[in-house]
Amino acid sequence: MATSASPQPPTPERFFNAINAYEQTEAMKAAIELEIFTAIAEGNTCAATIAKRCQGAERGVEILCDYLTIHGFLTKEGAEYGLAPDSAFFLNKGSRAYLGGAIEFLLNPRIREGHARLTEAVRQGGSALGEGALEPDNPDWVRFARAMMPLMFMPAQVMAGELAKGGAVNKVLDIAASHGLYGISVAKQNAAAHIYASDWKNVLEVARENAQAMGVADRYHLLPGSAFDVDFGGDYDLALVTNFLHHFDLPTCTAFMRKVYASLRPGGRAAIVEFVPNADRVTPPTAAAFSLVMLASTPAGNAYTFQEIESLSREAGFVRAELAPPPIGLGRLIIAYR
Template identity: 70%
Template sequence: MAAIAQQQPLTPERFFNAVNAYQQTEALKAAIELEIFTAIAEGNTNAATIAKRCSASERGARTLCDFLTIHGFLTKEGSQYDLAPDSALFLNRHSPAYVGGAIEFMLTPRLREGNARLADAVRKGGSALGDDVLEPDNHIWVKFAEAMMPLTRMASEIMAVELRKGGESHKVLDIAASHGMYGIAVAKQNPAAHIHAVDWENVLEVAKRNARAMGFADRHHLIPGSAFEVELGSGYDLALITNFLHHFDAPTCTTFMRRVHAALKPGGRAAILEFVPNPDRVTPPAPAAFSMTMLANTPSGDAYTFAELETIAKHAGFSRVELAPPQVGMGRLVIAYR
């Protein structure tokens, strides 16, 4: 009874915070648009100087910076603000790891609408918006490629280094290549590698542009079309399947992986990068919560556990499947061997 008496009284704070969570989204969006984080990185550390740098009111700057401090994006001592370490790395425009531009995709009206109609998606078991997001040459994937590239720079390098440990690759298939960064990172680690990038034709223009800018145009080849239908070729040492399988149900993934298996040479590897929750499907928080993103925005996609990915790969004919040790951004690398 004494232990019960010492417990904190229950409050509706969790409900209040969840219902108002959209405020954090909008505050972060506003801070990125106003360049609040960049202003502080430049030495503007109080509300008055931040306001002047960002062409904002002092009251507005103070209120926004206090809110960002509450949520851990900033720190505050007296009237002076500073950047939290992750904000300094990812939200300062002067940082090579800046990812603020990703809001141009992550906060698009279609993705917001998918979440606004979540009750319908739960009833249906898939997005209430239909399957138009997976239609050929959908412009949303161009926006994805352009906006999300900075988020993948570090992850692509980690993944490429890990894959190089398994031997040199010469012919590489890059599925749903998007911005092309994963294939380009592999090309950096493998001087003789030629990358064959598959995606919709309009999206591949982004990958082509990035490959040229980074000096890999002569080793970067385009295969426009659907990864489920286009002729992939054969004899690949390595296939990159990055953030792709989660858009589809397990039978569809298995059918697709059979195509990849056929395209690989004996002993070839399929490198699958995905959000991989633990078997309990509620940890770690970010990979586990990705299932909700897929429910809201795809007809049948999901975040797959390692066991589920292993089953998909083995049913497709792969002999061995491993979970690579390093964290790759917020994802994990699963390697399937032909």
């Protein structure tokens, strides 16, 4: 007769792993700064040769590499280390998909301080840092544009391909353009399209440089200033609202999308890219957990479900909103139709 497995006794392991999770952050930061992953990709596979390549002590490198192996970033056979598939693709400087530079933004002091003061944020329902991240010409957004750009190449291309299914576009508004890759990718797929990029003046310098480097500068126009205040103009076929709405509460998002609606021609579309949790707000994990980032870093931002974005789009005047099937990196694409 089969017997059910005995339940596992309570263990403090999850608590200790959570409390010590900062160790993994610092280990990853050190490995990227030392170029551990790149060194292994170059053929340095034992602690001694990795240490020589990375200008570190053999003992320190061995302990760090063992720690990275424990957490799945490296493999180990005997004394030889190798790269896990994700590390080979994203953390080797020789890879076209290298993401290590993203630590310049993701681990900047202001973001870390926001999480360090999370108890205050929970008590007051918003960041203990106040409006800082949303202040005009905040240099953090230049850092974001440069550091996060490699992460956005593939999502921008996927989004542009999905939008191309709805037909060609000639006039495109790119809101909070940042690095500019979303608008530039649309321009590359639509030879006649002119892109009008809105962001802070200092951030638009990064977008302008990228438009020049990618051969669309003659069709790339700048609209510097706050997206809430700048005159977008009108008659756009397409408006890109990428990774923007999560910084604000729902009433602010609704009011802003009314402005977007007014900028579009009849039949125009708004392409919204966001982290989109399910209605339970705890799945999928990465999208759902993004709400905590917004709690720590913004006064009232959040990760919104598709139902919430669909509702605010309709309230703003759009006739319908659809969730596109492919993931856009870690986010999702929602297309709202005027």
